[in-house]
Amino acid sequence: MGTRGLRHRRGALALGLALGLSLTTLACGSDDVSTSAGTSASTSTTAPGPVPGPVSTGFETASALGRADVKGAAVTTGAAHDGTHGLEVRAIGSDAYVRWNAEVLGTGNPYWTFRAWMRVVDWTPSESVDLFTVRNVQVKNNFDLFVGAPYRRLQWDLYRENSAQAPPFDLGRWYLVEAKGSFATSTYTANVRIDGVAQTAIASPDQPPSAVSEFILGSIGTAKTNRAQFDDVRVELGNEPLPFLGPPTGTEPPVSAPSTSTPPRSQP
Helix, strand or coil: CHHHHHHHHHHHHHHHHHHHHHHHHHHHHHHHHHHHHHHHHHHCCCCCCCCCCCEEECCCCCCCCCCCEEECEEEEHHHCCCCCCEEEEEEECCCEEEEEEHHHHCCCCCEEEEEEEEEEEEECCCCCEEEEEEEECCCCCCEEEEECECCCEEEEEECCEEEEEEEECCCCCCEEEEEEEECCCCCEEEEEEECCEECCCEEECCCCCCCEEEEEEEECCCCCEEEEEEEEEEEEEECCCCCCCCCCCCCCCCCCCCCCECCCCCEC
16 A cells, blocks of 8 residues: 555656646747737837928829818819819918928928919909918018019019019919029028029028928918919929929920019019
């Protein structure tokens, strides 16, 4: 009896050790799975967002305004200069605009250049028509380009200081407008070409060096009524002076282009 009891206890002990080793192995296997999953989760990455850079669009696709802030504007077939679609900005006694900020265009850039086909198809006789604005970080002494009233001439300024203007701007006529400028130093500058012809350059001294904060087609902070159209828009920012962009590929400006003129200035 004693010998059988001893053998029984030894058998039980061996069985217990085997079960213990088996459970330990299972537990370690579980830890390995958990660690592997944790490592996989910690090394997973999120797809990066769009990279800031130039805006260039002929408004031919539904995504043409995808990264812009938009109010009172839409892509339509009636606003096309080339292709099948263009941009119409319609103000009815309130703001109407398309706006790209530095998050889209890139931050910390003091130099800018712009090109677009544009026309005004409706305006209020006593009101100017805002076409585009380049704002700086201070939102002061920005660059503005607009059709003045009552003289109806294309005009540009650095917030009412150091302005210039061109001969009469005709309702319904397409113009190829290019502009470039700088907020890089204490003297802000801007140059304009209309249908390929250089216009009067302007400069505004005694300014704080700054950078572009946003670019706007149309108007913000007004109560005007008008309708303007744009096509083949391109905007670029940079840390070095930028050139005029020239006409879009495959197009040429009209043969007859307005030349520089300095008649009495209209009100913005």
